[in-house]
Amino acid sequence: MPNDPTERRVVVTGVPRRTRRTSGYHRPRTEIDEQTTLGHTYVRSLMRSQLRAALAVFAILVLLVAPLPLVFAAMPDGAGLEWAVLGFGIYPPLVLLAHWHVRRAERNEQDLVRLVEDR
C-alpha cells in the first residue's frame, strides 16, 4: 500500500510484483500498461462489445419511441392512448432498458478483467 496519503485507491492484483518481474511471460496487464499491439487489441475488443451493447439498447429505444407520434396522429382516438403511454406507460420500459444495459456493460468489463488478471 502506498504511504502517500493522497493516493486513496489501492491497486489490486492477484500477483505480487516480484513474480511479474522475474517471469519472462508478458501478462496482458503489462500489455495494456505499455500499450503494445496486444494491449490495443484488448481495448478495441472491449470498446466494440460495449458499443454493440449500447447500440442494441439504443435501437430498441428508437423502435419503441419513433412510431409513437405517428400512431397517435393516425389513430382516431389517439389522445386517450397518448395520455396513457406518455403520462405513465413509457417510464417502466426506460428504467428496465437502463438496468439491462448496466448489467450487460458490467459483464463485458468483468469478462475482460478476468481475461487479463488470469495468468
Place this chain on the structure above:
Amino acid sequence: MNDTYAVPAVALVVVATVFVGAFGLRISRTTSDFYVASRTVGPRLNAAAISGEYLSAASFLGIAGLVLVQGPDMLWYPVGYTAGYLVLLLFVAAPLRRSGAYTLPDFAEARLASKTVRRLAGAFVVGVGWLYLLPQLQGAGLTLNVLTDAPEWLGGVIVAVVVCATVAAGGMRSITFVQAFQYWLKLTALLVPALFLVLAWQGDGGPRHAFDEPAEFREQRVVRVDETVDLKLASPLTVTVSGTIDGRRHDDRRIDLPVGTHRIDRGTRLTFTKGDTVPVADRATNGGMSTSLAAGREERPLYATYGLILATFLGTMGLPHVVVRFYTSPHGVAARRTTVVVLGLIGAFYLLPPVYGALGRLYAPDLALTGDADAAVLLLPDRMIGGLGGDLLGALVAGGAFAAFLSTASGLTMAVAGVLTQDVLPARGVRHFRLGTVLAMAVPLAASGLVGGLPVADAVGLAFAVSASSFCPLLVLGIWWRRLTPPGAAAGMLVGGGSALLAVAATMAGYPGTGTLHALLAWPALWSVPLAFLTMVLVSLATPGKVPAETPAILARFHLPEELVGGRTRAATKEIELWRR
C-alpha cells in the same frame, strides 16, 4: 391566492437550503472537495442530487401548464427529459467519469489535447448555462408574483443571492447535500397535494373529459383578464363581455366573436357558459412558461414533435449542470448505477405533472386564456379544495417550486462558475471560484431584467437544441471514434451548435413569421444534430494528420475498468495536487 402560508413555506425552503449548504461547508476543505466532492459520493446520494438538480422550474410548473394549454402532445417534454438520461447512460456515463475531467472543457482538452477546442467548449458551456439560468430566475419571479403580488424581479434576486451564497461557500459538496434534499422536497411537494386533488376529483364524481380535445368549460365561469391579451379563436365564440374587446367597449353584453385574433384589454370580464371551448392566448403578448413555440407546432405538428424528441433525447448529455455531476461518482461503474437510479427517480417525479395538467384542464381552464397557465400547479389546491387545507397544500407546492428554482440554478451556477474560474479568470483557486460564482449569476440576472418576457419553454428548448447539436457529437464521437481530430471537433461544434443557436434566436426575434422555414428554425434539432455529426466526421477525415498521438491511451483510460488502469486517473490526480491549498 392566500399567502398566509405560502410565504412562510418559501422562506422555510430558502432557510433550509442555506442550512443544509452550511453543513456542507464544514466538511468542504480542498479544491477537489469544492469541484467534485472529492469523488466520494455514492450512487444513491448522487442520484438524488442529480435528480434534484435536473427537475427545474420547467418541470415543476411548466409541464403542467403546457399540458393544460396545448394538450397531451406536451407530455413528450417529460418523456424526453427522462429518456435523455438513458441515452446518456448508453454512450457517455462511465467513460465520461473515467476521463477524470472536472468539466466539459476539461473533457475536450483531455481527449483532443487542444486549447482551442477547450475554449470553444467553455464558451458553449457558459452560453447554454446562462440560457438555462435565465428562465429559472424568471420562473422564481413569476411564482412570487402569483403568490404575493411582489414585483417580478424580487423572486429572481432572492434565488440569485441564495444560490451564490451556497455555491460560493461550499461548492460541489454542499450542493450535493442541498440537491439531494431538494429532490425529496420537490417530490413530496407535488405528490401530497396530488393525492388530495385526486381524492377531490373522485369526490366530484370523477369527470373524465379532461382528456377531450380541446379543453372546455365544465360550468359557467367568469374570467377576469388582468393583462391585455390577444385571443386566438379557431371557431366562433359567443361570450358575455363587460370591458373592451378589439377597441370597443361592451357593458355586460352577449356578443359573437368570429374566428381570428381578438385583443382583450386588461380589466375585461368574460363570462363563459358550460361547454364553451377554452380559447388560448396568443404567444406574442405573454411571456409565461407555457407559451411554447406554438405557431411552429400548428404548422408542422409531427415535425415539431420529432424535433422535440431529438433535442431532449440527445441534449441531456450535454447540459453542463448534468455532466458535472458525473465526476462526483467514485468510479465508472458507480456512474452507471447512479444513472439507473436517476432514471427511476425522475421517472417517478414525472408521473405527477401530467396529473396537474389534466386536473387543470378540468378545474382551471381559464388559466390558458389569461396566459397564467404556469400557475396551474400553484393555484389548483385552492381551486379544488379551498379553505385551510387548500392553503396549506398550496404553500407546500410553493415551497417545492422554490426548491426547483434553487436547485437547478445552483447546479448551473456551479458549472458556469467552474468554467469561468478555469478558463477566464487569471488565477485558479477557491477565492477566484467565489468571484466566478458571482459573475456566473450576475449576467443572467441582469439579462432577466433587460430581456423580460423570454418564454421559459423556449429558452429551455433552445438550451437542449444547442446542447444536442454541439456537446452530443463531441461526447459521442470523442468517446467512441478514434479518428476524431481537434479541427473536426471545433468545426462540428461551431456549425451544429452555432446554427442551432442562430435558428432559435431568429425565431425568438420573430423572423420569419410563417411557413416551412419557420418550422425548420423553431425546431432546429432535426437538421442541426445530423449536420453537427456530419461536419465533425467529414472534417476529421479530411485532417487525418491531426489525430492526437495519445488517442489510443486516452480511449483505453475511458473504457477500461479502473482496476486495470491502476485505479486512478493520472491527469486529474495531478491537477488536484496542483490546486490543493
